[in-house]
Amino acid sequence: MSNLIEVRNVSKAFGGVVANDSISIDVPEGQITGLIGPNGSGKTTLFNSIVGYHPIDSGSIRFKGEEISNYKVQQIARLGMLRTFQQTRIYANMNCIDNMLISVPHRNATFFDMFKPYPHELYDKAESLLEFVGLYTKRKLPSGDLSFGQQKLLEFAMALMNEPEVLLLDEPTAGINPTLINGLIDRLKRANTEFGITLFVIEHNMRVIMNMADTIYCLAHGELLASGKPADIQNDQRVIDAYLGAH
Amino acid sequence: MLDNLNLLVIAPFLNVQLLLDGLFIGAIFALAAYGLALVWGVMNVKNLCQGEFVIMGGYFAWYIGDMGIHPMFAMPVAIVGMFAFGWATYKIMIARVVEKDMFTSLLATFGLAIVIQQGLNLAFGPEVQVADSGFPTRSFDLLGGSITVAEIKFYSFLICCFLATAVVAFMKLSRMGQAIRATAQDVRAAKVMGIDTEQVFAFTYALNAAICAAAGVLISMIWVIQPFYGITHSIRSFVIVTAAGFGNLAGVIMAALGLGVAEQYGGFVFGAEMQQVTVVGMLLLVLIWRQVQMSRYRQAVQ
Amino acid sequence: MTSVTEEKDREVATTAEPTARRVFTFNDYMMFGAILLFGILGPILFPNYTFQIAVLWLMVLFAQTWDVMGGQMGYNSLGNIFFFGAGMYICAVTQIGLFTDVGAYTSPSDPGTFNFTPDQYYIGVAVGLVFAAIGSALLAAVLGWIVFGLRGPYFAIGTLGIALAAGELIGAWEWVGAGSGFPIPVYPGSGDGKSLFYYALCFGAAIATFLFLKWLYSTRFGLAINAIRDDEEKAEAMGIHTMRHKTAAWMISAFFLGISGGLFGNMTGFIEPLEVAFPVATFGIFMVAMALLGGKGTIWGPVLGAILFHILKEATWIYFLGWQWVALGVIIIINIVFFQQGIVGWLQERYPHWFGIEVEARSPGAKEAAE
Numbered sequence: 074m075s076n077l078i079e080v081r082n083v084s085k086a087f088g089g090v091v092a093n094d095s096i097s098i099d100v101p102e103g104q105i106t107g108l109i110g111p112n113g114s115g116k117t118t119l120f121n122s123i124v125g126y127h128p129i130d131s132g133s134i135r136f137k138g139e140e141i142s143n144y145k146v147q148q149i150a151r152l153g154m155l156r157t158f159q160q161t162r163i164y165a166n167m168n169c170i171d172n173m174l175i176s177v178p179h180r181n182a183t184f185f186d187m188f189k190p191y192p193h194e195l196y197d198k199a200e201s202l203l204e205f206v207g208l209y210t211k212r213k214l215p216s217g218d219l220s221f222g223q224q225k226l227l228e229f230a231m232a233l234m235n236e237p238e239v240l241l242l243d244e245p246t247a248g249i250n251p252t253l254i255n256g257l258i259d260r261l262k263r264a265n266t267e268f269g270i271t272l273f274v275i276e277h278n279m280r281v282i283m284n285m286a287d288t289i290y291c292l293a294h295g296e297l298l299a300s301g302k303p304a305d306i307q308n309d310q311r312v313i314d315a316y317l318g319a320h
Numbered sequence: 321m322l323d324n325l326n327l328l329v330i331a332p333f334l335n336v337q338l339l340l341d342g343l344f345i346g347a348i349f350a351l352a353a354y355g356l357a358l359v360w361g362v363m364n365v366k367n368l369c370q371g372e373f374v375i376m377g378g379y380f381a382w383y384i385g386d387m388g389i390h391p392m393f394a395m396p397v398a399i400v401g402m403f404a405f406g407w408a409t410y411k412i413m414i415a416r417v418v419e420k421d422m423f424t425s426l427l428a429t430f431g432l433a434i435v436i437q438q439g440l441n442l443a444f445g446p447e448v449q450v451a452d453s454g455f456p457t458r459s460f461d462l463l464g465g466s467i468t469v470a471e472i473k474f475y476s477f478l479i480c481c482f483l484a485t486a487v488v489a490f491m492k493l494s495r496m497g498q499a500i501r502a503t504a505q506d507v508r509a510a511k512v513m514g515i516d517t518e519q520v521f522a523f524t525y526a527l528n529a530a531i532c533a534a535a536g537v538l539i540s541m542i543w544v545i546q547p548f549y550g551i552t553h554s555i556r557s558f559v560i561v562t563a564a565g566f567g568n569l570a571g572v573i574m575a576a577l578g579l580g581v582a583e584q585y586g587g588f589v590f591g592a593e594m595q596q597v598t599v600v601g602m603l604l605l606v607l608i609w610r611q612v613q614m615s616r617y618r619q620a621v622q
Numbered sequence: 623m624t625s626v627t628e629e630k631d632r633e634v635a636t637t638a639e640p641t642a643r644r645v646f647t648f649n650d651y652m653m654f655g656a657i658l659l660f661g662i663l664g665p666i667l668f669p670n671y672t673f674q675i676a677v678l679w680l681m682v683l684f685a686q687t688w689d690v691m692g693g694q695m696g697y698n699s700l701g702n703i704f705f706f707g708a709g710m711y712i713c714a715v716t717q718i719g720l721f722t723d724v725g726a727y728t729s730p731s732d733p734g735t736f737n738f739t740p741d742q743y744y745i746g747v748a749v750g751l752v753f754a755a756i757g758s759a760l761l762a763a764v765l766g767w768i769v770f771g772l773r774g775p776y777f778a779i780g781t782l783g784i785a786l787a788a789g790e791l792i793g794a795w796e797w798v799g800a801g802s803g804f805p806i807p808v809y810p811g812s813g814d815g816k817s818l819f820y821y822a823l824c825f826g827a828a829i830a831t832f833l834f835l836k837w838l839y840s841t842r843f844g845l846a847i848n849a850i851r852d853d854e855e856k857a858e859a860m861g862i863h864t865m866r867h868k869t870a871a872w873m874i875s876a877f878f879l880g881i882s883g884g885l886f887g888n889m890t891g892f893i894e895p896l897e898v899a900f901p902v903a904t905f906g907i908f909m910v911a912m913a914l915l916g917g918k919g920t921i922w923g924p925v926l927g928a929i930l931f932h933i934l935k936e937a938t939w940i941y942f943l944g945w946q947w948v949a950l951g952v953i954i955i956i957n958i959v960f961f962q963q964g965i966v967g968w969l970q971e972r973y974p975h976w977f978g979i980e981v982e983a984r985s986p987g988a989k990e991a992a993e
Contacts (some may be wrong), residue, residue, distance in 0.1 A: 124859065125618070126618065127617055127618055127619075128616070128617065128618060145618060145858075146618070146855075146858045146859055147858045147859075147861055147862070147863065147864065150858070150859055150860055150861030154862075155859070155860070156859060158856070158859075162855070162856040162859075163852075163853070163854050163855065163856070164848065164849045164853055164857075164918070165846050165847070165852055165853075166848070166851070166852050166854035171845050171848070174842075174845055174855075175845040175846060175848070175849045175860075175862070176860055178861070179860075179861040179862055180861070182863060184866065186842070187841070187842060187843045187846065187863075187866065187867065187870060188838070188841045188842070188843055189841060189842055190840065190841050190842070191841075191842065213978055231860070235860060235861070242665060248771060251988070273913070284974040340801050357877075366775045366779075406688050413955065416959050416960070417958075417959055420962065421774075422775045423698040423774065423775065423778060424694075424773050424958060424962060426698075426700075426775050426779075427698075427700075427907075427910060427914075427958050428861055428955055429956045430700070430907060431907070431911075431951055431954040431955040431958060432951070432955060433903075434903055434907065434947070434954070435948055435949075435951035435952060437903070437956065438947035438948045439948055440949060441947075442944070442945065442948065499718070514956045548903075551786070551902075553902070555779075555782075555783065555786070558779050562776070562779075577725040587854040591794070591800075593793070593794050594794060595788075596786075596790050597787055597790040597791055597794070600783045600786050600790065601787060603779070603780070603783040604768065604783050604784070604787065606782065607768075607769070607772060607776060607779075607780045607783075608768060608774075611771035611772065614771070615771060620771050620772065620854075621771060621772050621773060621776050622772075622773035622774050622776065
């Protein structure tokens with residue numbers, strides 16, 4: 074089993090604040106990898122570094138063996154690595170179907186592909202994915218009118234539409250009604266098993282991440298604190314200390 | 321053009337002349353730019369009628385000068401008058417665009433700029449005007465040439481310094497000044513802490529108009545005014561604020577003086593008709609420079 | 623959820639309809655028919671106003687091309703008038719340059735002395751318009767490099783700067799007549815013939831722009847620029863070629879504006895940089911105001927806005943003569959401050975189901991919506 078993403082000794086500082094200090098992480102293909110840590114431990118910064126949102130200070134990031142730390146966000150997205158945002162981002166003035174259609178992969182788009190119409194198959198695909206996340210009946214509403222939880226589901230569906238190889242999810246369950254979380258976990262797992270998408274998930278909800286992930290990394294104060302199977306992480310004294318603030 | 325460049329090398333005193341003129345005029349630009357930085361920073365309104373406020377202030381001075389009174393006396397009248405005008409503008413118009421997206425405020429103030437231009441044109445005619453201060457022009461010898469400085473330029477420089485100090489002192493010491501600075505940091509927090517942000521916004525906008533008017537009075541005496549010259553002043557303010565960032569008074573002053581000097585040199589080297597192009601050219605240069613700067617962080621300029 | 627949405631949550635049973643995007647709906651055909659009818663009958667019914675109606679079609683074109691950028695892509699340009707002026711000058715220079723020396727023709731001491739034969743005239747106009755369109759589009763591509771790293775107010779100010787700079791630079795360029803301008807080759811025929819000739823071209827250009835944009839918005843391009851408008855960072859994160867789309871959108875906008883500039887230059891007969899070619903504070907702001915008045919980001923909004931605005935403008939000329947510019951400025955401010963969503967935007971808020979915004983019947987086997 075190969076590693077899809079290999080992060081090696083990545084450091085990133087903002088002004089004098091070191092957000093990531095020499096972090097190394099592997100995301101194996103076909104698995105669900107979790108990233109946990111207290112607030113301000115540098116999880117989102119690491120995500121942003123991986124997807125090219127900002128340049129890193131030092132270290133290397135590889136995706137399928139290709140060095141991507143110098144690439145821009147779009148280039149990385151076209152390679153097949155996608156991320157969702159902590160504060161959900163959708164195209165609020167467009168309806169759900171349009172949100173889905175525009176999310177098709179742009180990997181091999183040539184200049185004149187810009188002016189192509191959408192074939193029927195794409196509509197069918199968009200609709201079936203909307204059905205998959207339970208938004209079919211809302212498909213003609215402006216997505217800005219949806220509730221926060223529904224927007225989150227829509228963003229997830231858009232990511233699936235893009236057929237990524239790896240999906241980086243930033244707190245997928247934050248702000249979602251607890252009764253819906255089980256359904257969401259189920260869908261994330263199905264995305265992993267049915268669509269074969271590797272997942273790399275930041276999550277605060279321990280129950281969720283322990284239930285889902287195959288491997289978990291824990292950050293604290295910008296450093297990698299521990300990594301291992303969920304059961305090991307759960308019993309790791311350093312992780313418990315970090316969460317309880319003894320660190 | 322090359323001849324003019326050559327001239328600058330042969331006759332170094334010309335450089336001193338250009339530098340002096342640039343600094344004198346740049347000091348006035350700093351006033352208007354500070355006003356824009358204030359409005360931009362506090363209420364996130366990109367005021368495109370900044371230059372029109374300046375020109376309106378200038379017409380106060382010209383009108384009073386035309387009545388036979390020294391135009392300098394227009395200063396308090398212009399400040400008070402434009403403060404009231406700014407307040408009324410805020411209440412009628414700006415208050416309704418503050419909450420909307422940025423382009424709305426930009427466009428609305430551009431619309432206001434057109435109304436003011438045309439109104440001034442109807443009231444005073446399209447001629448280029450100067451308010452005559454009656455002060456003599458002195459010249460002195462330096463570096464093998466004769467440098468001329470109109471006394472009024474010197475006085476206006478002093479007045480600029482005084483006004484800038486007064487505004488800064490006001491912002492630091494007065495209750496309203498503190499409220500303005502708090503609102504600039506975080507509108508919502510200011511509101512929660514019991515600051516009447518509506519009042520602060522109105523005051524800020526009115527203060528900006530008053531500062532612009534003061535600048536305009538000086539401009540009308542050391543330079544020229546005309547109903548349609550406002551847009552260039554607006555662009556100048558934008559160049560300065562974009563280069564310096566808001567909430568950075570020292571930066572604003574440096575950028576304004578720099579722009580003043582650059583403009584004088586541009587006008588001299590490329591010919592007087594290219595002075596306006598120099599201003600707009602500086603705008604594009606600053607914007608390109610900012611983009612290059614931001615692209616290092618993979619960010620856009622927003 | 624807001625009450626507005628709950629209202630929309632009413633289950634509306636609709637018959638199954640084809641899902642692919644249709645370019646034209648029934649309403650579109652009705653509106654389009656009305657426009658065509660007015661366009662053809664206009665100069666016949668009001669022969670004295672042929673010039674004004676021709677300008678109206680140019681206004682429609684202005685509003686539509688501005689809306690590509692401002693309404694559909696969220697890049698509010700204040701300097702699109704640049705391409706109008708650029709097209710005007712490119713077209714004029716081509717018309718002259720094909721047959722005689724431009725520098726001599728435009729020299730202020732002795733302007734416009736060359737006599738063009740009718741053949742030369744028509745060839746000049748045809749080639750000039752083509753060059754104007756392509757030249758403007760190429761200029762847009764080049765300028766895109768300079769301004770597309772700018773967002774929001776910086777983009778607006780930057781483009782405004784470009785238009786202002788262009789006017790000043792042309793005003794200092796002797797070869798194209800500098801600030802005093804130069805006359806355009808004279809139409810080889812009667813005055814009425816000229817009005818009708820350019821009327822037909824203006825009308826054709828506006829219709830062509832409309833049809834092209836209507837098609838364009840039905841392709842992936844339309845959705846992509848909408849996505850850039852709604853959240854450019856998200857669009858980048860999804861891998862959309864944002865720069866490519868932005869440049870193409872500006873080029874398309876510039877292409878049609880270039881044609882309109884070439885036409886307008888020929889209609890007025892005399893061009894100069896500040897008032898005719900790069901009128902930032904008149905046409906430049908009108909195109910924005912018209913798109914906003916009708917409803918930006920919609921296909922019919924700019925068209926309706928342009929027609930209404932043009933009527934308002936003519937009315938101010940009749941009723942506020944002397945004060946017409948002040949009155950027009952006030953109208954623009956009122957439009958922006960109080961009626962920003964525009965006519966079509968207002969209808970969309972009021973009657974969402976007219977625009978297909980409604981909750982659909984469930985598809986068989988669909989799961990319960992996560993609420």
